[in-house]
Amino acid sequence: MDYTQLNTTQRQEMYDAIGIQSIDELFDAIPSEIRCDDGLDLMPALSELELQRSLAEMASHNHGPHDMACFMGCGAYDHFYPALIDQLISRGEFLTSYTPYQAEASQGSLQAFFEFQTQIARLTGLDIANASLYDGATAVAEAALLATNTTRRKEVLVASTMHPEYIAVLRTVLSDVDIKITMLDATDGIISPATVEAKMSDTVAGVIVQSPNIWGQIEDWDGCFEKAHSVPKTAGIAVFNPIACGMLKTPGACGADIAAGEGQPLGNALNLGGPYLGLLAAKESYTRKMPGRLVGMTTDEEGRRVFCLTLQTREQHIRGAKATSNVCTNQGLMALRASMFMTTLGSDGIKEMATQSWHKAHYLAKEIAKLKGWEMKYNGDFFNECTFTCPCDVTKVVEFCKSRGVLPGVAAAGRRMQGLSTGDELIIAVTEKRTKHEMDALVALLSEVSA
Amino acid sequence: MTTIEAMKKQSRGDKPIEPLIFEKHVAGVIGVDFPPLDVPETEVPEGVAGGSTTLPSFGQHDVMAHYTHLSDRNFSVDGNFYPLGSCTMKHNPRINEWGAALPGFACLHPLQDDDTIQGALRLLYETRTMLEEIAGLHEVSLQPAAGAHGEFTALKVIRAYFADHGQPNRTVVLAADTAHGTNPASCTMCGASVETVRTVNGQTDLEHLKEVIAIVGAENIVAFMITNPSTAGLFDANIKEIADIVHEAGAKLYLDGANMNALLGRVRPGDFGADAMHYNTHKTFSTPHGGGGPGSGPIAVTEELAPYLPIPQVMMADDGSFYLDRSREKTIGKVRSFICQFGVLVRCWAYISACGPKGLRNVSETAVLNANYLAAKLCTTYSMPFFDPKNGKFCAHEFVTVPQTLLDKGVTLIDIAKRMIDYGVHPPTMHWPIHDCLMVEPTETESKQALDSFVDVMLQIAEEISSEIELVQQSPLESDIARADEVTAARKPILTFK
Numbered sequence: 003m004d005y006t007q008l009n010t011t012q013r014q015e016m017y018d019a020i021g022i023q024s025i026d027e028l029f030d031a032i033p034s035e036i037r038c039d040d041g042l043d044l045m046p047a048l049s050e051l052e053l054q055r056s057l058a059e060m061a062s063h064n065h066g067p068h069d070m071a072c073f074m075g076c077g078a079y080d081h082f083y084p085a086l087i088d089q090l091i092s093r094g095e096f097l098t099s100y101t102p103y104q105a106e107a108s109q110g111s112l113q114a115f116f117e118f119q120t121q122i123a124r125l126t127g128l129d130i131a132n133a134s135l136y137d138g139a140t141a142v143a144e145a146a147l148l149a150t151n152t153t154r155r156k157e158v159l160v161a162s163t164m165h166p167e168y169i170a171v172l173r174t175v176l177s178d179v180d181i182k183i184t185m186l187d188a189t190d191g192i193i194s195p196a197t198v199e200a201k202m203s204d205t206v207a208g209v210i211v212q213s214p215n216i217w218g219q220i221e222d223w224d225g226c227f228e229k230a231h232s233v234p235k236t237a238g239i240a241v242f243n244p245i246a247c248g249m250l251k252t253p254g255a256c257g258a259d260i261a262a263g264e265g266q267p268l269g270n271a272l273n274l275g276g277p278y279l280g281l282l283a284a285k286e287s288y289t290r291k292m293p294g295r296l297v298g299m300t301t302d303e304e305g306r307r308v309f310c311l312t313l314q315t316r317e318q319h320i321r322g323a324k325a326t327s328n329v330c331t332n333q334g335l336m337a338l339r340a341s342m343f344m345t346t347l348g349s350d351g352i353k354e355m356a357t358q359s360w361h362k363a364h365y366l367a368k369e370i371a372k373l374k375g376w377e378m379k380y381n382g383d384f385f386n387e388c389t390f391t392c393p394c395d396v397t398k399v400v401e402f403c404k405s406r407g408v409l410p411g412v413a414a415a416g417r418r419m420q421g422l423s424t425g426d427e428l429i430i431a432v433t434e435k436r437t438k439h440e441m442d443a444l445v446a447l448l449s450e451v452s453a
Numbered sequence: 454m455t456t457i458e459a460m461k462k463q464s465r466g467d468k469p470i471e472p473l474i475f476e477k478h479v480a481g482v483i484g485v486d487f488p489p490l491d492v493p494e495t496e497v498p499e500g501v502a503g504g505s506t507t508l509p510s511f512g513q514h515d516v517m518a519h520y521t522h523l524s525d526r527n528f529s530v531d532g533n534f535y536p537l538g539s540c541t542m543k544h545n546p547r548i549n550e551w552g553a554a555l556p557g558f559a560c561l562h563p564l565q566d567d568d569t570i571q572g573a574l575r576l577l578y579e580t581r582t583m584l585e586e587i588a589g590l591h592e593v594s595l596q597p598a599a600g601a602h603g604e605f606t607a608l609k610v611i612r613a614y615f616a617d618h619g620q621p622n623r624t625v626v627l628a629a630d631t632a633h634g635t636n637p638a639s640c641t642m643c644g645a646s647v648e649t650v651r652t653v654n655g656q657t658d659l660e661h662l663k664e665v666i667a668i669v670g671a672e673n674i675v676a677f678m679i680t681n682p683s684t685a686g687l688f689d690a691n692i693k694e695i696a697d698i699v700h701e702a703g704a705k706l707y708l709d710g711a712n713m714n715a716l717l718g719r720v721r722p723g724d725f726g727a728d729a730m731h732y733n734t735h736k737t738f739s740t741p742h743g744g745g746g747p748g749s750g751p752i753a754v755t756e757e758l759a760p761y762l763p764i765p766q767v768m769m770a771d772d773g774s775f776y777l778d779r780s781r782e783k784t785i786g787k788v789r790s791f792i793c794q795f796g797v798l799v800r801c802w803a804y805i806s807a808c809g810p811k812g813l814r815n816v817s818e819t820a821v822l823n824a825n826y827l828a829a830k831l832c833t834t835y836s837m838p839f840f841d842p843k844n845g846k847f848c849a850h851e852f853v854t855v856p857q858t859l860l861d862k863g864v865t866l867i868d869i870a871k872r873m874i875d876y877g878v879h880p881p882t883m884h885w886p887i888h889d890c891l892m893v894e895p896t897e898t899e900s901k902q903a904l905d906s907f908v909d910v911m912l913q914i915a916e917e918i919s920s921e922i923e924l925v926q927q928s929p930l931e932s933d934i935a936r937a938d939e940v941t942a943a944r945k946p947i948l949t950f951k
Contacts, residue, residue: 003807003812004809004812004813004815005543005739005808005816005897005898006815006819007898007899007900007901013822015901016822016825016901019826019829020822020825021829027845027847028821029688031689032688035693036693036724036725038720038721041718041814042587042813044586044810047806047809047810047811047812048809053548053807057548057551057799057803058555058557061557061558063575064558064561064571064572066557066561066562066569068557068559072562074562078562078563080562084484084513086517088554090521092550093520094529094530095527095529095532096524096743096744097550098529099529099535099742099744100744101745102744104528104879105936106932107528107533108526109933109934110522110523110526111523111744113471113523114523115744116950117473123949127506131948134746136599137790139789140598140790167787167791171788171790174786175642177609178609178612178643178644220501248506249497249502250502255503271796272562273795274558274562274573275790275795276792276793277747277794277795289948295745296948298943298948299942300937300938300947302936304934306470306934312942312946313946315943317634318601318633318634318638319885321638322637325637325638327638327642328601328604328635329602330599330633330634330635331599331742331747333598334747335743335744342516344508345484345509345510346483346485346513347508348478348484348511349506349508351484351510352506352508357490360495361493362490362492365492383498383501409569418777438492
């Protein structure tokens with residue numbers, strides 16, 4: 003079904019109103035030699051019943067966190083979210099609206115995005131936030147551009163311990179705009195403030211450090227950003243996990259000027275990697291250079307408190323080539339999910355999730371560390387994710403666990419990790435969803451496969 | 454009390470504003486509970502433990518009430534005629550939502566091994582090949598997250614191609630003066646500068662195109678970015694010639710696919726000479742706009758550009774299994790994390806599969822028919838610079854009106870737009886691509902009754918401008934709020950609640 007709604011009589015009435023005999027006349031402007039009159043080479047249409055069958059059939063060929071115990075993380079986490087989110091987000095008034103250009107017809111979306119911006123600002127301990135970007139990686143790239151645009155400097159220092167895909171996207175985005183990326187080498191799995199200090203100069207626009215980092219280690223944001231600030235106006239850019247903000251020191255509390263992160267853990271399904279949402283928060287001084295949609299509070303002509311899109315002169319549809327970013331469509335619905343999630347849980351609920359993840363991850367790490375040959379790669383503080391060096395081939399570990407219905411973690415040497423490592427390391431994440439039973443089962447499997 | 458004041462009072466006078474979540478906070482109450490911790494605790498060292506964040510919370514029922522109230526304050530495709538030009542606000546089929554929500558799709562971790570996600574990879578591979586066929590181009594990358602992101606990605610691909618072919622100096626992109634704002638903004642993000650090509654009567658000015666090429670120097674040009682049908686709602690009859698001129702300069706023709714809804718199954722961009730293009734699945738392929746995303750912006754390119762596409766690419770192996778390929782040595786790299794907007798592409802697959810080849814052709818035909826029908830019904834009252842059916846000048850899937858005779862009576866374009874809100878119609882795109890215009894795109898999924906009602910509304914507003922102009926000048930009268938003060942909002946931005 004193509005979802006059109008006209009019958010033959012109606013079509014004829016419409017032809018008459020236009021003054022045409024056939025539909026082809028409306029396409030006369032298209033030169034005949036480029037028309038595709040033989041039809042597209044696609045499968046014939048499927049009815050809705052057939053679609054349901056096909057979709058269900060394809061879905062049944064996938065196995066993952068819905069039918070396996072998932073200890074995979076590295077930027078996407080199997081967190082709990084309340085059932086009400088799927089229900090509320092299905093409301094057509096949210097689902098089928100568009101960017102709220104017309105304030106008088108869009109107060110619902112506008113107020114929700116204003117609330118979202120405030121929640122993200124509070125969660126990160128910063129002043130402002132935008133209404134979302136595509137994902138964590140693009141948010142990091144936009145954060146780097148925000149720093150370089152603000153300072154007009156041409157270099158960013160980047161922690162080598164950041165997610166390798168974020169580094170890859172940053173390289174793509176910065177490759178043609180004459181901005182140099184200087185990598186910061188790690189010491190014991192984290193970036194030492196001394197390393198930042200050694201690379202600092204007055205050409206540096208920003209220092210980007212992710213915490214927890216790709217190995218799960220908590221970085222010394224305070225120390226790194228203090229060194230960043232040794233040069234005036236250099237931005238400390240914190241790449242953060244929003245759930246970790248529920249119990250650990252926030253980017254703002256550690257002296258960050260800009261915070262960028264992946265918002266998926268806030269009430270969004272894993273979805274094989276998307277749609278997710280990028281989070282971007284900053285100190286107030288960055289307001290007029292922020293990329294993406296911003297919603298502001300104002301009043302209407304009758305004095306009522308209302309909301310509208312604001313500072314649109316930053317944006318591509320007004321400013322064209324001089325816009326702060328090309329972003330137009332962002333991840334509105336994902337931001338709304340994140341906001342609903344934060345509203346349902348509040349500080350107490352997010353802290354509970356974070357705390358349970360912490361305790362469970364540490365319990366599991368202690369249990370694995372008891373196994374012969376299994377060693378933690380780094381001994382610094384971690385949050386919900388840690389890295390173990392396996393006593394045997396990591397691929398063997400992953401395959402064995404998969405065969406027993408468990409996704410044991412992410413192999414650091416895996417081909418999806420952009421050459422992060424060549425060793426037999428397994429990065430293991432634990433959320434509040436994992437039970438003691440599942441963790442004990444994983445420990446037993448790891449013991450068995452490495453025996 | 455005047456009639457107008459009475460109308461305002463009746464519609465919104467005593468309706469309370471919805472409090473912000475920060476004003477509803479109830480200390481100690483949250484909307485959901487957790488199981489007790491089932492493992493021993495591990496102390497959190499002082500150096501890493503944070504203070505408390507200040508996110509509000511309250512009970513579950515009030516969470517439901519809050520968002521239900523907010524949803525009441527939104528126009529949507531489901532509830533309203535929403536002819537937002539260039540945005541293709543078509544019906545969003547719920548089978549698409551049903552499919553995307555299946556646990557076997559929604560719960561997959563992006564770093565899982567290929568052998569655990571064969572169904573998902575098959576869906577992506579089929580989507581890829583379907584989009585290749587619809588474009589008439591060699592290869593599609595599903596990675597870009599939205600249309601503008603697709604523009605950026607494709608421009609990077611083209612620039613990488615030229616760099617690889619010893620022409621790194623090609624750094625100028627040509628774009629029509631009616632281009633989407635994202636076009637020049639994407640160029641800037643790729644380190645390219647933009648030169649504008651004039652349009653005349655909504656069509657590319659060929660002479661000016663040649664002139665700009667001569668001035669800039671053919672050897673410096675990356676691409677010409679064209680929207681076809683143009684943003685003025687017209688098929689560019691000279692598209693073949695344009696492609697020839699661009700190719701003669703050694704540059705590439707880039708199609709902004711925002712208006713693919715008018716071409717589906719009728720014309721394939723590859724057949725008229727496009728080298729690269731992006732789709733907006735949220736426009737053309739019915740994936741919901743979601744209040745501003747998620748979108749998805751797959752790009753399609755010719756064979757010579759394909760080696761530069763982002764990784765990973767979804768492939769089919771000889772044995773019929775599917776895998777994510779990273780071995781593309783000339784790739785531009787990655788433009789986002791992980792693979793693509795997978796959940797959006799499930800919906801896209803379901804839509805294309807529901808339509809089939811004949812359905813897709815009927816989509817573009819009906820979209821164009823609906824637009825021309827509205828234009829024909831309205832053109833005597835709302836003047837249309839490019840629409841003249843008696844002389845064979847039709848519009849594509851959308852049309853532009855510059856209602857000058859109405860504006861001359863003492864209303865602004867905004868007055869007309871806001872009055873439409875009173876009639877439950879979402880205003881069209883305004884002041885773009887030309888000044889003082891409304892751009893109307895009804896899409897193919899509207900019924901004839903809905904189109905006729907819209908005609909009635911527009912004629913009624915025109916009548917009011919003659920008979921009772923204050924109704925229009927002071928609109929909206931029947932919405933939840935009066936006009937928002939956007940000037941103060943921008944001058945003294947308040948972006949968070951304090």
